[in-house]
Amino acid sequence: MADQQSEEVAEAVFAALADANRRAILAALTAKGPATVTELAAALPITRQGIAKHLALLTDAGLVSPEPGQGRRVRYHLQSGPMRVAQQYLAALARDWDGPLAALANHLNPPKPVRKA
Amino acid sequence: MGFPNRIERTVRIERPIEDVWAAITTVEGLGTWFGNSAEVDLRVGGQATLKWEGGHQANLRIERIEEPTVFGYTWGIFGLPEDDARRTYVEFTLLPDGTGTSLTVVESGFAQLAPDEHDKAFNGNTDGWRSELDELVAYLGG
Numbered sequence: 001m002a003d004q005q006s007e008e009v010a011e012a013v014f015a016a017l018a019d020a021n022r023r024a025i026l027a028a029l030t031a032k033g034p035a036t037v038t039e040l041a042a043a044l045p046i047t048r049q050g051i052a053k054h055l056a057l058l059t060d061a062g063l064v065s066p067e068p069g070q071g072r073r074v075r076y077h078l079q080s081g082p083m084r085v086a087q088q089y090l091a092a093l094a095r096d097w098d099g100p101l102a103a104l105a106n107h108l109n110p111p112k113p114v115r116k117a
Numbered sequence: 118m119g120f121p122n123r124i125e126r127t128v129r130i131e132r133p134i135e136d137v138w139a140a141i142t143t144v145e146g147l148g149t150w151f152g153n154s155a156e157v158d159l160r161v162g163g164q165a166t167l168k169w170e171g172g173h174q175a176n177l178r179i180e181r182i183e184e185p186t187v188f189g190y191t192w193g194i195f196g197l198p199e200d201d202a203r204r205t206y207v208e209f210t211l212l213p214d215g216t217g218t219s220l221t222v223v224e225s226g227f228a229q230l231a232p233d234e235h236d237k238a239f240n241g242n243t244d245g246w247r248s249e250l251d252e253l254v255a256y257l258g259g
Contacts, residue, residue, distance in 0.1 A: 006228040007120040087196040088203065092121040092227035094195060100151055101128045101222065107150035108132045108140055 006085050012061035013086035021046050022054050034077035122228035131217040138185035141209050186211050
C-alpha cells in the first residue's frame with residue numbers, strides 16, 4: 001500500500017536527519033557532490049570509522065548509494081527520491097487550511113464595527 | 118508515525134450557499150480571501166491561478182464542478198518540482214445549514230507515491246544531476 005511505503009521511506013529520512021553527523025554527511029554530499037569515505041573524513045570533524053558506519057546506515061535506508069569502485073575509492077552519492085517523499089510528509093504538516101478558512105469566513109462576514117456608547 | 122494523507126476541516130458561514138459558492142469559484146472571491154489575486158477558467162479541465170505577494174503562486178486544475186455544492190481541483194505538492202506528477206486533490210463541499218452554509222474542505226493524496234518512485238527511492242538509481250550533467254556533456258560532445 002502506497003501509504004505504508006511512503007511512511008517507511010519518510011521515516012528513514014527523518015531517522016537519518018535526527019543525527020548531527022549524518023546531517024553533516026548528507027549536507028556535504030549535497031553541496032559538493034559524490035565523495036569517498038576518505039574525502040568526507042577530511043572535510044568533516046568525524047572519524048573514518050564514523051563516516052563508514054553512517055554511510056552504511058544511509059545506504060541501507062536508500063538515502064545514498066555507493067558507485068561502482070573498489071575499496072577506498074568507492075564514491076557515495078545522494079538519492080533524492082526518499083527526500084521527496086519526506087517533503088510530501090512535511091507539505092501535509094505545512095498545509096494551513098485554518099488560516100484561509102478563517103479569512104474566507106471573515107471575507108463573507110466582515111466583523112461589525114464596534115460602536116462606542 | 119502515520120503519514121498524514123488527508124486533511125479535513127468544516128466551517129459554518131452565516132451566508133447563503135450561493136454567496137459561499139461565489140467566494141470559492143470566482144476571481145473576486147479567490148483573489149480576496151485565498152490569494153492576493155486570481156485567474157479562473159471555471160470549467161472542468163480549466164486552470165485557475167492564485168498569486169501571492171512575494172511571488173508565490175499556485176496552479177490549480179479544476180476537476181469537479183457541481184454548482185453550488187461541490188468544487189474540486191488538484192494542485193502540486195508544496196516543495197516538489199512543478200512538473201512532478203504527484204498532486205493533491207482538494208474538494209470543497211457546501212451544504213445549506215439553517216440560515217447559513219456549512220463548508221467542508223478535504224485535501225487528500227499527500228501519501229501517494231509516483232509509480233516508479235519507490236523503486237527510484239531504493240534501487241541505487243543514478244538519476245538526478247549526475248546523469249543530467251552526463252547528458253549535457255554528451256550533448257555538447259564532451
